Amino acid sequence: MLLRREHSPPGEIGGIQMHASDNVAAVKAAYAAYANGDDISVIRALFADDVEVSGTTATGEFRPMGWSGWNGFVSFVAQIQEDWDHKAYEPVSVQGHGDWVVSLVHVVTVNRRSGKQVDTTMAHAMRFQGGRCVEFHEHIDRAAIAP
DSSP: OOOOOOOOOSSEETTEEOOHHHHHHHHHHHHHHHHHTOOTHHHHHHEEEEEEEEEEOTTSOEEEEEEEHHHHHHHHHHHHHHHEEEEEEEEEEEEEETTEEEEEEEEEEEETTTOOEEEEEEEEEEEEETTEEEEEEEEOOHHHHOO
16 A cells, blocks of 8 residues: 655745755755755755754664754754764755755765775755745765764
């Protein structure tokens, strides 16, 4: 049985005309701000207050919708940065379709405890509503980052 989740159609949301290209541009600006160490406000503006975050913990455990809200996203990123020292973090593809933006990000990172270096590509899938990300899913090769 195929389960479908209904999402609002692209186009007008809450009286605001949104296009996939707007969402892609916002994601690219957030990646650039992150790479440059810019003010977090560019990244903060990307996310809705009630964003739901899925991702992989430092131990390699995938947590679907494991973090909620902006503070949850900050906690998710802080946990990653506590255990991993990113040497390279470069989006190689950012594509939008409807209310989704999917990015492939090349990352070279070193585990702060073990010294293990990982060179891989991860995927970010983001669903937008009204120009803000309401779902953020990070997918990475869990075997590559396992301790």
